[in-house]
Amino acid sequence: MIREEIVKLTGKAIKNLQKEGVFPAFKVPEILIEHPENELYGDYSTNVALKIAKLAKKSPMEIAELLSKKLEAQGPKLFTKIKIAKPGFINFFFSKEYLQNQVERILKEKDNFGQLDIGKDKKVQVEFISANPTGPLTVGNARGGPLGDVLGNVLKKAGFKTEKAYYVNNYGMQILTLGHSVLKDSQAKYKGDYINYLQKKVKEKDPYKAGEKAAKIIIEEMIKKTSKRLGIKYDQWVKESDLYKSKAVDRVLKLLEKKGLIYEKEGAKFFKSSKFGDERDRVIIKSDGWKTYLAGDIAFHIYKFEKKKFDKVINIWGADHYGDVLGLQAAVKALGHEGKLDIILLQFVTVLEKGEKKRMSKRKGVFVTMDELLDKVGPDVIRFLLLQKSADTHLNFDLSLAKEQSENNPVYYIQYAHARICSILRKAKSKNFKADYELLNHSLELSLIKELIKFPEVIEDTAKDYQVQRIPKYAIDLSTLLHQFYRDCKVISEDKALTQARLSLVLASKTVLKNTLSLMGISAPERM
RNA sequence: GCGCCCGUAGUUCAAUGGAUAGAACGUCAGAUUGCGGAUCUGAAGGUUGCAGGUUCGACUCCUGCCGGGCGCACCA
Numbered sequence: 198m199i200r201e202e203i204v205k206l207t208g209k210a211i212k213n214l215q216k217e218g219v220f221p222a223f224k225v226p227e228i229l230i231e232h233p234e235n236e237l238y239g240d241y242s243t244n245v246a247l248k249i250a251k252l253a254k255k256s257p258m259e260i261a262e263l264l265s266k267k268l269e270a271q272g273p274k275l276f277t278k279i280k281i282a283k284p285g286f287i288n289f290f291f292s293k294e295y296l297q298n299q300v301e302r303i304l305k306e307k308d309n310f311g312q313l314d315i316g317k318d319k320k321v322q323v324e325f326i327s328a329n330p331t332g333p334l335t336v337g338n339a340r341g342g343p344l345g346d347v348l349g350n351v352l353k354k355a356g357f358k359t360e361k362a363y364y365v366n367n368y369g370m371q372i373l374t375l376g377h378s379v380l381k382d383s384q385a386k387y388k389g390d391y392i393n394y395l396q397k398k399v400k401e402k403d404p405y406k407a408g409e410k411a412a413k414i415i416i417e418e419m420i421k422k423t424s425k426r427l428g429i430k431y432d433q434w435v436k437e438s439d440l441y442k443s444k445a446v447d448r449v450l451k452l453l454e455k456k457g458l459i460y461e462k463e464g465a466k467f468f469k470s471s472k473f474g475d476e477r478d479r480v481i482i483k484s485d486g487w488k489t490y491l492a493g494d495i496a497f498h499i500y501k502f503e504k505k506k507f508d509k510v511i512n513i514w515g516a517d518h519y520g521d522v523l524g525l526q527a528a529v530k531a532l533g534h535e536g537k538l539d540i541i542l543l544q545f546v547t548v549l550e551k552g553e554k555k556r557m558s559k560r561k562g563v564f565v566t567m568d569e570l571l572d573k574v575g576p577d578v579i580r581f582l583l584l585q586k587s588a589d590t591h592l593n594f595d596l597s598l599a600k601e602q603s604e605n606n607p608v609y610y611i612q613y614a615h616a617r618i619c620s621i622l623r624k625a626k627s628k629n630f631k632a633d634y635e636l637l638n639h640s641l642e643l644s645l646i647k648e649l650i651k652f653p654e655v656i657e658d659t660a661k662d663y664q665v666q667r668i669p670k671y672a673i674d675l676s677t678l679l680h681q682f683y684r685d686c687k688v689i690s691e692d693k694a695l696t697q698a699r700l701s702l703v704l705a706s707k708t709v710l711k712n713t714l715s716l717m718g719i720s721a722p723e724r725m
Numbered sequence: 726g727c728g729c730c731c732g733u734a735g736u737u738c739a740a741u742g743g744a745u746a747g748a749a750c751g752u753c754a755g756a757u758u759g760c761g762g763a764u765c766u767g768a769a770g771g772u773u774g775c776a777g778g779u780u781c782g783a784c785u786c787c788u789g790c791c792g793g794g795c796g797c798a799c800c801a
Binding site for chain 2: 229231233234235237238242244247250257282283284285286329331366368369370371372374437463464465466467476477480481482483484485487489490491493494515516517518519520521522542544545547582585586587588589590591592593594595598601602604605606607609610612613614616617618620621624625658661662664666667670673674677680681683684685687688689690724725
């Protein structure tokens, strides 16, 4: 990747200058390479001269000057020019030849373009949604669906062995409550049409057994179906009840006990999580003998790390689980897996109807299900809409605007760009182009190539920081350039050589755009 | 009370401490006898909640305040 190359070369230049005694000895900080917004400042840019000014005991401009000269002298020549600017930026400008060659590279690598190896030999699991099986998926608890799904796709593309998992909490009090609700006895709490449906299907009379059966139906007939409609394919559905059946929970509790991390107080058993960074100790077995949610979750995570050998586990949780983060992290740390668990907290969705907030409650039977939304606007639109938002955003979702927004959703803009270039390729018929890439000289052709080669960077950045909203943004930017290219550069023309060159660029663009869409789990129609 | 997250254009949202804060929708004005007009071009629209601070540089980091969401269980 070109970006890594610049980092290496710049680092080398700094070290060379240190050897020559121009710079004093100091540890070279991380070199950041970015794309300047204004193209006058080049294709890539680094602020390293500003960063090391104090260490090098020279002015940033002087350092930038020295570095750019050194970079030009030491080679290899990747850029036509390297310029320095104002406070101390070093700006790099691509050579045409380099860009033109990239088209061939993309055509050669095809769907593998953007495939990285930063996750080589490492296994990662993404666990997401994992909503309690006490009702259908709501808009709120399905928010993490597209995020987790796409994060999994990105990590796979980055070279990790990836698994997507749903943890089914079919054990404990909420199952009992669900049972009572289905039986509609005096302790019933959940309401809604689905409860009426379950009442007919569930024959069990014992409240807990009725709850278990109902949970099973909810998972099989509702949650799995909705996930599938959303385009999510899980590799694993892990049931909490199975962790109890297999004694995994008991084993983990014994392990903690052996380490002297369990104590009894007022009839309950506590885990000394405060020893591992938690703000208080956590109850792990209640005085009535029931194990808490945490007990199951610890067992689940030990299963992930020790049985399944994941090097990294990413959990996507609703922000209401904020209070549980430290407890689980403490257990992970206590059992020797510190640093392997990342938890992404997803802020809440506020559903609005005509500007009015809708309070969601399964207990009151008031909620908007993901299925209703899917009926209204379809999976591509929902996925795109949700993917555009960062996890930290307190998302406002206006139902009355949903239809209108869906009709004008940028996802169609992207799909249209794809369909359009497919149409050109259909028209051209031939699939093997003998292209002279030097003919790709138009400024939009070069801009388009620059955008295409950002794709691996998008993968790398997202695999590192989990900021998935970068991908829809990239898709829009790429589509914009494609539409502009379409306007200004007629592909199929009398000029046969130019036609061939442009067709190859179109094919390369199609490859990248299609990969971007498939990363997002959004369809790439050839016609629309 | 304490902790986490958020406050950016009319609206929904972007922006690894960088250069003139960007898109989309909406609004207004334009473009086709050329490969798909679900497109393209342009304009209007911002004191990034407020006040300080850190630094060459702050939407971004720190402090305080205002407003909102979430959490602080022997519930999951």
